[in-house]
Amino acid sequence: MKLLSKLTDHELINAFIYGNVNAFEVLVLRHKDKLYTSILFLVKDKFLAEDIFQDVFIRVIDTVRSGRYTEEGKFLPWAMRIAHNLCVDHFRKVKRTPTIKTSEDQDIFEVLNFTEDSPETKMIKAQSHSRIKDMLDRLPEDQREVIILRHYADLSFKEIASLTNCSINTALGRMRYGLINLRKMMVQKQIAL
Secondary structure: OOHHHHHHHHHHHHHHOOOHHHHHHHHHHHHHHHHHHHHHHOOOOOOHHHHHHHHHHHHHHHHHHOOOOOOOOOOHHHHHHHHHHHHHHHHHHOOOOOOOOOOOOOOOOHOOOOOOHHHHHHHHHHHHHHHHHHHHHOOOHHHHHHHHHHHHHOOHHHHHHHOOOOOOOHHHHHHHHHHHHHHHHHOOOOOOO
């Protein structure tokens, strides 16, 4: 497993194609946090997010095993596209529009990267996470979506533009306005993270 963790995504996929199941496990573990968090922020339901997360990797396995995978070196954006499409499909089925929100230049998202796991740290992390989620929920859908895809999925603006069917400038503008709106909320509600 340690040797596998040093391989690139493309090398792991090739190892999986040639029968190394552990290679796929390393690939899943490498990207699970970004994928799951992005899905969760899109669907806002833990159990639904877990189902969609599993569906993403079922589709990934099917695509790889059928020989249709061609995204050399771009596994995460490809998997994020699958996740995004599955979320959109879900909302189409229930005839609701997904709501997605963004963040501000004061990097709120770093607050969630605590290294200690003391009870106090866990409580602070949960409170901060809840505050951020509440603020994201108040943003317009297009701004929220860009912020989630940028900060939680770590996608480039080019990838976000492609995924959301808009121009790069539009994605950048949505990010900017989303961050401005989050900053206003923090000032108005005197929120400190």
